[in-house]
Amino acid sequence: MPYKRHSSSNLKRNHSNDSDTDFSSDDEGCPKMTPHEEQQMFEREQHIAFSGRCHIGDPESCTQLRNEINSRCGPRPSTSNNMEFILNRDLQKRGTSISNPRTVARVLNSHLPNQKRRVDRVATKSFCTQYIQNGTKIVVASQDEKIRFYQRNPDKSKYRSKYMKSDELRVDQCGWSILDTAISLNGDLIAYGTWKDAVFVGKLDFTERQNITWFPIDLNGEPGRDHCAVFCVKFSDSSEQIVCGTSQYSIHVFDVEQRRRIRTIVNAHEDDVNSVCFADLGSNLIYSAGDDGLVKVWDKRAWSDGDVEPVGVFAGHRDGVTHVDSRQDERYLLSNSKDQTIKVWDLRKFSNMSGVEATRACVQSQHWDYRWQPAPPGLCQPVAGDTSVMTLRGHSVLHTLVRANFSPESTGRRYIYTGCARGEVVVYDIMSGTVSRRLKGHTAVVRECDWHPTENEIVSSAWDGVTTVWTWDERQEGVIAPYDHPNISQFGDEDSCDELFQPVKKQCRRQRKTMSSRGHPCSSSSISQN
Numbered sequence: 440m441p442y443k444r445h446s447s448s449n450l451k452r453n454h455s456n457d458s459d460t461d462f463s464s465d466d467e468g469c470p471k472m473t474p475h476e477e478q479q480m481f482e483r484e485q486h487i488a489f490s491g492r493c494h495i496g497d498p499e500s501c502t503q504l505r506n507e508i509n510s511r512c513g514p515r516p517s518t519s520n521n522m523e524f525i526l527n528r529d530l531q532k533r534g535t536s537i538s539n540p541r542t543v544a545r546v547l548n549s550h551l552p553n554q555k556r557r558v559d560r561v562a563t564k565s566f567c568t569q570y571i572q573n574g575t576k577i578v579v580a581s582q583d584e585k586i587r588f589y590q591r592n593p594d595k596s597k598y599r600s601k602y603m604k605s606d607e608l609r610v611d612q613c614g615w616s617i618l619d620t621a622i623s624l625n626g627d628l629i630a631y632g633t634w635k636d637a638v639f640v641g642k643l644d645f646t647e648r649q650n651i652t653w654f655p656i657d658l659n660g661e662p663g664r665d666h667c668a669v670f671c672v673k674f675s676d677s678s679e680q681i682v683c684g685t686s687q688y689s690i691h692v693f694d695v696e697q698r699r700r701i702r703t704i705v706n707a708h709e710d711d712v713n714s715v716c717f718a719d720l721g722s723n724l725i726y727s728a729g730d731d732g733l734v735k736v737w738d739k740r741a742w743s744d745g746d747v748e749p750v751g752v753f754a755g756h757r758d759g760v761t762h763v764d765s766r767q768d769e770r771y772l773l774s775n776s777k778d779q780t781i782k783v784w785d786l787r788k789f790s791n792m793s794g795v796e797a798t799r800a801c802v803q804s805q806h807w808d809y810r811w812q813p814a815p816p817g818l819c820q821p822v823a824g825d826t827s828v829m830t831l832r833g834h835s836v837l838h839t840l841v842r843a844n845f846s847p848e849s850t851g852r853r854y855i856y857t858g859c860a861r862g863e864v865v866v867y868d869i870m871s872g873t874v875s876r877r878l879k880g881h882t883a884v885v886r887e888c889d890w891h892p893t894e895n896e897i898v899s900s901a902w903d904g905v906t907t908v909w910t911w912d913e914r915q916e917g918v919i920a921p922y923d924h925p926n927i928s929q930f931g932d933e934d935s936c937d938e939l940f941q942p943v944k945k946q947c948r949r950q951r952k953t954m955s956s957r958g959h960p961c962s963s964s965s966i967s968q969n
Contacts, residue, residue: 493872512544512851552909565900611653632669684712730759751789755825794824858885
């Protein structure tokens with residue numbers, strides 16, 4: 440069955456009847472509540488979940504992180520200053536160059552996306568989406584074995600142009616769905632992973648309207664074994680290597696030019712490897728996360744000596760980790776987990792063996808399947824030996840490997856944003872630990888979303904087949920443009936970011952012209968009757 444398996448090793452090895460999962464033991468000894476008390480508890484928990492919960496696990500590292508963010512972007516402007524909103528919006532619209540990165544971050548952080556605009560809708564689930572070529576294009580991979588590219592009209596302002604499909608590629612081989620895609624830094628190579636024992640690489644050439652030629656790189660040198668899945672694929676910054684994680688608990692590194700596997704870490708995790716990433720551009724550090732609930736750090740420099748042991752491990756999740764992302768400073772990283780949390784880690788503070796063993800025990804005690812069951816109670820309990828800097832709650836990780844990331848450098852990397860099983864994009868503010876934006880608009884789980892590298896724009900794709908771009912609209916903030924202000928130019932209908940905006944057609948005028956050309960008088964009474 441080509442679905443992502445449950446994370447718990449204990450479930451796979453010792454629990455033979457998935458349909459008989461019983462949580463009755465969790466309720467033993469719980470005090471009985473009246474219906475009124477249950478309703479109050481539900482409303483209280485719902486309010487906490489939607490506003491976001493933040494637990495600080497390491498106050499020292501958290502303070503250092505927040506001080507670093509504050510030095511890069513300053514405090515977020517108050518939303519009550521309408522004039523500042525309008526001036527900043529006009530500053531972005533005119534494309535004025537700002538040399539001070541702190542000012543840029545302050546401007547962008549006052550315009551968090553709040554308005555959606557649909558890019559496309561397909562009749563199948565969309566799994567992957569990201570900005571490529573420095574944000575000039577969007578790439579979306581779906582279950583229909585196609586990778587689609589979208590871009591704006593380069594001759595028009597971003598306020599006057601929608602994303603339109605520019606290219607479409609059909610992959611060479613696909614098992615159930617495309618699970619991950621990667622584009623090289625300069626945008627000339629593309630790779631994808633699926634339920635096949637290979638990584639497929641091709642050269643992008645948008646000048647030729649021909650389908651791409653894919654070159655498979657076998658994981659084991661034995662093509663045809665389709666039971667293996669490649670859940671994550673990443674290019675190195677030089678595009679010379681590809682690293683991937685698989686359902687065989689292993690991590691593979693490939694040489695792109697020679698199209699061969701150059702390194703394999705067997706049993707890198709004790710379960711599926713769901714995510715891998717590089718610590719920074721040019722870095723020798725690789726982060727990996729798996730269904731064993733652990734996040735591991737690997738140093739490629741040690742591999743030449745035959746040492747393939749991780750240089751450190753982060754433990755503290757109660758279930759499998761779906762995604763890992765670097766803050767691009769070789770110090771902080773985050774992990775998103777099926778225990779419904781995002782954790783931030785400090786690279787200087789690894790977990791000890793007791794914390795690793797506590798995490799293993801928690802993960803192996805889980806007997807639920809995140810693909811179709813709701814999250815069980817008890818996931819909020821802390822794990823002994825958790826060394827995370829902070830833990831964020833307020834989004835839902837169900838059905839698929841939902842991904843979370845740090846916001847780009849243009850925002851001072853102040854935010855953490857993630858997809859959600861409720862069909863939302865959730866944006867957390869690291870400074871306050873609360874939810875800054877909850878972008879609602881999808882009707883199914885949002886597996887992946889991506890923040891534009893230089894603009895406050897987020898693209899999301901979901902299992903409803905819809906790809907959506909989220910931008911900032913002052914009208915959503917209750918800001919009215921003072922058109923008589925000498926420094927602010929008016930904008931017309933073509934600047935509207937209403938998703939379904941259509942200009943009003945003047946039918947009466949055309950009707951009068953038609954009747955006049957036929958020699959019939961056009962009276963107001965005859966028009967009103969029609």
